[in-house]
Amino acid sequence: MNRLLYLCAMQDEKDRMIEFLEEQLRLAAERDRLHLEKIGQLSGRIEQLSDQIGQSSEQNVQLLEQLNRLLLKMEDKEKTIKTLEEALLQKSRDNSAMSGRIRGLTKLLKNTSEKITPDSVSDKNPETSENAETPESAISAKDTEKPKALTPKERGNNGARRKDYHNLEEEIVDVWPDDPLFDREKATALRIDESVRYYYYPCRIVKKTYRQHDFVKDSKVYTAAALPRTPFMNSNFEASFIAGLIQFRYIYSMPVERIVKFINESGFELNKQTAHGLISKTYTLHRAYKLLSFEQSFLIDGHQGGF
Numbered sequence: 001m002n003r004l005l006y007l008c009a010m011q012d013e014k015d016r017m018i019e020f021l022e023e024q025l026r027l028a029a030e031r032d033r034l035h036l037e038k039i040g041q042l043s044g045r046i047e048q049l050s051d052q053i054g055q056s057s058e059q060n061v062q063l064l065e066q067l068n069r070l071l072l073k074m075e076d077k078e079k080t081i082k083t084l085e086e087a088l089l090q091k092s093r094d095n096s097a098m099s100g101r102i103r104g105l106t107k108l109l110k111n112t113s114e115k116i117t118p119d120s121v122s123d124k125n126p127e128t129s130e131n132a133e134t135p136e137s138a139i140s141a142k143d144t145e146k147p148k149a150l151t152p153k154e155r156g157n158n159g160a161r162r163k164d165y166h167n168l169e170e171e172i173v174d175v176w177p178d179d180p181l182f183d184r185e186k187a188t189a190l191r192i193d194e195s196v197r198y199y200y201y202p203c204r205i206v207k208k209t210y211r212q213h214d215f216v217k218d219s220k221v222y223t224a225a226a227l228p229r230t231p232f233m234n235s236n237f238e239a240s241f242i243a244g245l246i247q248f249r250y251i252y253s254m255p256v257e258r259i260v261k262f263i264n265e266s267g268f269e270l271n272k273q274t275a276h277g278l279i280s281k282t283y284t285l286h287r288a289y290k291l292l293s294f295e296q297s298f299l300i301d302g303h304q305g306g307f
Contacts, residue, residue: 165198203266205241232281242278249279 176184212224231239248254248262256275263270 168198203244203263205263205266205268231285232278235278237278242282245275245279246282 176182210227212227214224215222228238230237231242245259248259249256254262256272256279260270260272260275263275
């Protein structure tokens with residue numbers, strides 16, 4: 001009886017265990033189904049994203065192609081602009097050359113001294129006018145006669161004289177024949193042709209260093225002579241340098257910045273404050289000189305008692 005009860009209890013326990021396991025299997029199947037559904041959803045999402053990526057890549061390719069086409073168009077436009085600029089420059093050069101030719105022809109037409117008329121020829125040569133040749137003989141003589149080409153020295157400058165600048169520093173350079181067989185001592189001079197060229201040298205600033213030498217002889221000290229004075233005390237700038245600054249500032253109305261830039265480009269590093277100081281001190285010195293001159297003239301005239 002007890003054994004039967006035990007077997008029944010074991011059967012019930014086994015049935016409950018089977019039911020529990022079946023329930024666990026059912027739950028596991030349900031979880032697997034949910035996971036599969038999520039996996040399916042994720043795979044669909046991945047496919048959508050892959051499609052979007054493919055579309056984006058196609059759009060990128062299209063944008064790159066458009067960019068390349070735009071770059072090619074820009075290069076073509078740049079070449080066209082460069083060609084137009086060259087053509088415009090060539091046209092401007094042609095116009096300037098044509099303008100120069102027109103001006104030259106206009107001057108030649110306006111210059112009445114170079115015109116030759118039949119009346120003037122007959123007035124100058126009365127004998128030839130009386131014994132005039134026939135038109136046929138004149139034409140044949142004109143055809144047979146060959147015009148002689150004039151050299152630049154014979155042609156001159158259309159009657160105009162070049163200006164001689166006698167106040168300039170002149171440098172004479174002798175140019176000899178460069179033939180290796182030429183011997184100047186044995187050759188005979190034919191002529192000398194002079195050609196003048198004008199050269200421009202920029203502003204030149206010289207640094208002059210005075211070295212004062214002192215000596216002693218027979219227990220006596222010999223000191224060097226005094227240096228040339230400068231307009232301002234403890235200044236290294238001589239009067240000519242200050243005069244150049246004053247000329248630029250007040251004669252040519254140049255600002256101090258341009259004066260400093262011009263001198264710096266000439267090879268001398270001048271500070272802007274130094275230039276201002278020299279100009280202002282010179283102006284103050286000029287005012288003091290004018291006041292002293294006025295007072296001196298006032299005292300000489302004898303009007304000092306009028307105050």
